[in-house]
Amino acid sequence: MIKNKLKDISLSISSGLTPLRSNNEFWLNGEIPWLKTEQLGEKYIYHTNEHITKNALNKTSIKINPENTLSIAMYGEGKTRGNLSILKSPMTTNQACCNVVIDPSKAHYEYIYYYLKTQYEEIRNLSSGVRKNLNSNDIKNYPIRLPSSLDIQFSIANVLKSLDNKIELNNRINANLEAMAKTLYDYWFVQFDFPDANGKPYKTSGGKMVYNQTLKREIPEGWTTEPLTKSCDVVDCLHSKKPDFYNESEDAYLLQLDNITDSRQINLEQKYFVSKHDYSEWTSRIEVKHFDIVMTNAGRIAAFAQVPKGIRCGIGRNITAIRPNNIKPNYFYMSLSGNDIQKQILSNLDHGAFFKSFNVKGIKKLFLTRPIDNIESKFEELISPIIEKRNAALAENAKLASLCDWLLPMLMNGQVTVKG
Known part of the structure; x- marks a missing residue:
């Protein structure tokens, strides 16, 4: 392996800028992609959420970065700092992005991308100041190992x-x-x-509809609404102190809020392992399994996912488990994302002194259409x-x-x- 500094294998390393927001000629009907650090983290960036005008390009020092530029977040909220992506089309960026154009005669840009991914924590640790920001010199002088x-x-x-x-x-x-x-x-x-x-479409073919007082709308004749608790078990997590992380067994872990994604999936890249003793205690009420629903109570309110086949685990704090019994599990899962349930969730939020939540009490108030x-x-x-x-x-x-x-x-x- 050959050791280099990033600047030694790059054609350029520079940051972007933010054109004056109050100047409409820089932003109105802009066509030039302008990237912020909040988008960094995915491997490739094809499109940006915002655009600037040609006037912004001509009247400021902002530059267009070429395709295959590596863009690194020098600051940003939470885990953003240190994130990087490959720009897959020419675009500009704000000043929080450090943009690295790799010299193709010295290094391959995708190799450098993967190398820097392994250095995420090390790069973050270079940050300084009250706000813990990186600077372009840190990145320019970062050591790179090359085959x-x-x-x-x-x-x-x-x-x-x-x-x-x-x-x-x-x-x-x-x-x-x-x-x-x-x-x-x-x-x-x-x-x-x-x-x-x-075999014909019910409503379009003139199927009879009747007004439902619970849902405040019409549903097909004969259909009913019933409390969720009639067909499902609703099981709260323990409310004792969060157990210590302890990797004693690959099977003893508790789902955390971050394991339930906004796309209604369970992501187990990061498992919170606990001792077998703690696992036994935290699964005394329920050990979730295939078809169970896990729902967050606080933070990201009422984010939920269905437990896929092959997973059995406990639930951590601020998570509720819902086990469908007398209802088809996938119909129930799809119903939870429907407008009827989502409206009920909003109307049953618990408005605390500092933040909103959706707890077991609120979940038990939900009604299902049958x-x-x-x-x-x-x-x-x-x-x-x-x-x-x-x-x-x-x-x-x-x-x-x-x-x-x-x-x-x-x-x-x-x-x-x-x-x-």
Whole structure:
């Protein structure tokens, strides 16, 4: 391995700027992409949330960064500082982004991207000042370890890129599957055009609708609403002190708020392990399993996910488990994201002195819509394969991410080699 400083293998290293916000000629109808650090973290950045005008480019010192520039967050909220991405189209950035154009005759930009990913904590620790910001000199002088040839760099980057590409493909497949599931649910239970006895769309074909006092809207004749507690068990977490982290067994861990994603999935990249004794105590009320719903009570209020096949674990603080019993589990899962339930959640929030929450008391006040004539079962038959395919892709992604996390530092420090 050859040691260099980042500036020695770069054509340029510079930060951007923010054109004067009050000057409309810099922003109004802008067409030039302008990136902020809040978007950094994904491997590739293709588009930006904001744009500036040609006047901003001509009348300030801001520069357009070329495709394949590495952009590193020098400051930002929470974990943002130290995040990096590859810019996949020419764009400008704000002053919090340090933009590195790698010299292709000396290094491969994707290899440097992966190398810097392994240095996330080390780069963050370079920050200084009250606000803990990085500066461009820190990044310019950051040490880089390079294999002896560009061919080896390229080969290493390709190995890691192939894993990332498969993960991205699965993400795109999942996005399509989730769109299919939502479309199917909306067609049956929002538009009420499920197949009637003659196989025709119910409401469009003149199926009778009646006003429901609980939901304050019409639903098909014969359908009912019932308390969630009639068909589900609602189990609160323990409210004792959070147990210490202790990796005694791979099977003894508690879900934390961060494990429940905004996309309604369970992410187990970071598990909170506890002792077997603590695990036994924290699962005394429930050990969640396939089809159970876990829902956050505070922080990100009422974020929820369905526990996929193969997972059994406990729930940590500020999480409630909901176990469907006398209701089809995937119909129940889809119902939770529907407008009826979401409106009920908002109306049942607990407004505390400092923040809002959605606790067990509020969950037990929710009402579910129950169809008749095996409609729920027929929907379950259609929706289950879609959700199973999504969960399989998520499980594969978790394995690929774990493999990448293991392989990345091994490749970067030379413990694992590939042929150039």
